[in-house]
Amino acid sequence: MDEFSLIRHYFSGIGIDQPDVELAVGDDAALLRRGHGGFWAVAADMLVEGRHFPVDSPAGAIARRALRVNLSDMAAMAAKPRFYTLTISLPAADEAWLAEFSGALQEESRAAGVTLIGGDTTAGPLSLSLQLIGEVEGVPLLRSTAQAGDDIWVTGDLGSAAAYVQNGFDDLALDGYLSQRFWNPEPRTSFALAAAAYIHAAIDVSDGLWADLGHICERSQLGATIDWPLIPVNSLVESSVEEARMLALVGGDDYELCFTAAPESAAEISRVAVETGVKVSRIGQMTDSLDRLCLNQGEKVNLLRGGYRHF
Ligand code: ADP
Ligand code: MG
Numbered sequence: 001m002d003e004f005s006l007i008r009h010y011f012s013g014i015g016i017d018q019p020d021v022e023l024a025v026g027d028d029a030a031l032l033r034r035g036h037g038g039f040w041a042v043a044a045d046m047l048v049e050g051r052h053f054p055v056d057s058p059a060g061a062i063a064r065r066a067l068r069v070n071l072s073d074m075a076a077m078a079a080k081p082r083f084y085t086l087t088i089s090l091p092a093a094d095e096a097w098l099a100e101f102s103g104a105l106q107e108e109s110r111a112a113g114v115t116l117i118g119g120d121t122t123a124g125p126l127s128l129s130l131q132l133i134g135e136v137e138g139v140p141l142l143r144s145t146a147q148a149g150d151d152i153w154v155t156g157d158l159g160s161a162a163a164y165v166q167n168g169f170d171d172l173a174l175d176g177y178l179s180q181r182f183w184n185p186e187p188r189t190s191f192a193l194a195a196a197a198y199i200h201a202a203i204d205v206s207d208g209l210w211a212d213l214g215h216i217c218e219r220s221q222l223g224a225t226i227d228w229p230l231i232p233v234n235s236l237v238e239s240s241v242e243e244a245r246m247l248a249l250v251g252g253d254d255y256e257l258c259f260t261a262a263p264e265s266a267a268e269i270s271r272v273a274v275e276t277g278v279k280v281s282r283i284g285q286m287t288d289s290l291d292r293l294c295l296n297q298g299e300k301v302n303l304l305r306g307g308y309r310h311f
Contacts, residue, residue, distance in 0.1 A: 026219065027143050028076035028204055031136065039136040041079035045070045049126035054169050059097045060104035061183045062128070067108045069206065070132040071187035072255040076204035078141040078196035079134030081189065083117045084109075087131075089124035112187070138196055141259070144219035146201035148288035150260035152224060153269065155188050155278050157232040158209055162251025163241045177236055185255030191276040192257060198268045202259035208252040210294070210303065216260065217292055226284040228296035249294065250303065260286050 001009070012025045022039060023031040029043035047066050049055055067084075074081040086105075090098075109116060114132070160181035167178070192202070201220055205212045209231070217224050228245065237244045261269055266282065273280040294301040 023140075023142070028073040028202075029079065029132075029134070031077070031140055034135070038138075039079075039140055041074060041077045041134045041136055041140065042131065043070060043073035043077075044129055044131040045073065046127060046129035059101040063101045063104035064108050065183050065185070066128050066130055067105065067112065067114075068185050068187055069255055070130045071112055071114075071189060072185060072204040072206070072257075074132055074134040075187050075189045075192040076141060076202050076257060077134070077136060078138065078192045078199075078202070079136045080193060081112055081114045081132055081134040081187075083115050083133045085131045086116055086119035086128065087121075088119065088128040089122050089126065091124070091126055112189075141192065141196055141199055141202035142219070143201055143203050143216050146216050146220035146222055146260040146286045147262070148222055148286055149263070150200055150286040151263050151266060151282050152213065152226065152258065152260050152284040152286060153280050153282050154205065154209065154232060154256055154258050155191060155273075155280055156186065156254070156256040157234045157237075157248070157279070158205065158254050158256060159237050159241070159244055159248030159251045160234050161185065161253035161255075162208075162247045163237045163244070165253065166241065166247065166251075177234065178240075181234075182253060185253075187255065188257045188278055191272060191278040191280075194276055195259075195269055195272040198265040198272070199259045199261050202257055205254040205256045205258050206252060208250040209254070209258060210249045210292075211252075213258050214292060216258065217286075217290075220286070221290070223287040223289045223291040223293070224284055225287055225292075226294045228294055228301050230281060230283040232279070232281040232283075246303075249301075 007025060020033040022033050029041040031039040031041055034040055047053060053062060071081050160178050164178035164182040201216050203212045203216055213224055231245055231248050233244050233248045241247055269280060
């Protein structure tokens with residue numbers, strides 16, 4: 001049983017129906033109606049030592065990554081991040097470690113304009129979970145609202161963080177490009193808020209483009225065709241990794257946005273991308289045939305793996 005069927009089977013539809021729950025399990029965040037209009041977006045992401053980052057990673061790097069991956073889910077909903085809670089399990093009360101962690105968290109939180117409002121602390125193996133709360137003033141971005149004929153877009157480049165993981169985390173200095181892409185993903189908040197009016201559906205790419213675009217397909221009841229050469233891959237990845245574009249497709253840990261929009265909106269999306277300093281690439285189209293295809297000059301690309309799976 002994979003993570004997604006597990007969640008669907010055991011964690012969906014729990015509790016009572018409430019009219020102000022606009023959207024529960026299944027998207028990048030839940031949406032709760034606000035009394036004065038708009039929505040609260042609520043999302044949580046957990047990081048476990050030895051699974052999501054190597055044992056003995058620097059405390060500051062862990063803090064930065066933990067906040068940023070959660071901010072990415074807010075961006076995927078076009079929510080402005082506001083508040084968060086931190087639940088952390090620590091092997092020891094190591095003050096030097098805690099000072100570094102807390103300092104980095106302070107810096108990142110101020111830069112993102114968010115406030116830590118609570119949480120829980122316990123002894124145990126190192127793991128941490130942040131729950132972010134953001135506000136949606138306009139129309140939220142969902143996975144379920146893509147339309148046939150939409151262009152498929154992605155921000156940034158894909159596969160760089162996965163290349164760092166594949167290289168065993170240790171081939172480059174911590175300030176190298178690949179390690180930066182893993183430790184300091186750039187939440188695309190400004191772009192998402194400014195471009196939301198032109199976007200039909202969105203998700204953030206955490207488990208790999210193939211898997212995450214698959215969630216847009218499933219929830220929108222559509223198919224997708226990706227144009228293999230258009231997948232944006234950094235030249236460093238291209239030159240240092242075999243099958244770089246395959247890694248970009250199924251690798252994960254990118255925390256970029258994948259979104260769909262009408263072809264007529266292309267110019268506006270490119271304009272917003274320039275204004276917010278984000279690279280965007282148009283990599284394919286949504287189709288109404290349920291099939292998901294990745295084509296290289298008409299030939300179907302043979303997929304090796306299907307994206308990161310937790311189980
Ligand atoms: P993302 O990669 O965007 O964080 P996930 O794949 O982790 O999303 O989760 C998919 C959906 O399932 C989300 O809506 C998330 O809130 C929900 N979900 C995941 N785990 C649980 C759980 N244990 N209980 C309830 N909902 C969950
Ligand atoms: Mg997400």
